[in-house]
Amino acid sequence: MSAACRAPRSPNRSLRRSARSRRSRATLLAAGAAAVALTLSACSSGGTSGGSGKTNFITGKDGIATVKKGDRHDAPGLDGETLDGKQLSIDDYKGKVVVLNVWGSWCPPCRAEAPNFVKVAAATKGDVQFVGINARDPQKGPAISFEKDYKVTYPSLYDPMGKLMLRFPKGTLNPQFIPSTIVVDRDGKIAARSQQPLNEEKLRKMVDPVIAEK
Known part of the structure; x- marks a missing residue:
């Protein structure tokens, strides 16, 4: 046709x-x-073993989840080799507030928040122990360079496979993204969590109430 x-x-x-x-x-x-x-807002998904069932947490408009002192769950045992080759366990910091920051050298939001963590770590030294969890970096080199570039003074556990994130049991405020930040109280219990990059103000908002607890 x-x-x-x-x-x-x-x-x-x-x-x-x-x-x-x-x-x-x-x-x-x-x-x-x-x-x-x-x-x-977040570079990648991390562990999925946790969940928010029966956590009794309250999440504010700022994305920060907090738990009342009497309703908190124990943080899991987190230990292993640091980026500088030493052995570290967060159990060694019982009696101190511990801030856990899950990060990767490949993660742009992690780079954006790093100066804020360095500043707050210096300002709260003596009351708070900061510990990084370097996740999903296949080699230590880029992560070590990251710490040098941002003048990070606190240690970071080296977790190339993201296994430490999977230690958080079901029913806890577990980190599911990179970056994530967890605040552990003096009794070794999870007090707060954020799953987004933090500025200085939000980080202090997470940490200061836990420092003030008696």
Whole structure:
């Protein structure tokens, strides 16, 4: 059949196809924007062994989850080799408030929050022990360079496979993203959690109430 014999396309059909095409493009753009936002707020998923069932936590508008003193769960035993080759266990810091920060040298939000952690660690020295958990770095080199670049003075456990994150048992405020921050009270119990990069103000908001506890 020649082109002249083909039935002409309905204008309405063309309009419908054009509208569908515009909707598809809009959907793709929206999905892309959401993906970018997720990347900026948290680099990747971590352990999934935990969950929030029966944690009795309250999450504020700032994304920080807190637990009343009487409702807290024990932090898991976290130990292993640090980036500088020493052995470390957070049990050694019982009696101190401990701030655990899960980070990776490959993670842009981790780089953004690093100066805030260095500053608050220096300001709370004596009351608080900061401990990093360097996750998903296949080699130590980039992580060590990260610490030098940001003048990180506190130790970091080396966790290339993310196994330490999986030690948090079901029913606790477990870290599920990188970066994540956990505050452990003087009794070794989880007091607060954030699963987003923190500025200085939000980090102090997590730490100061736990320091003030008697």
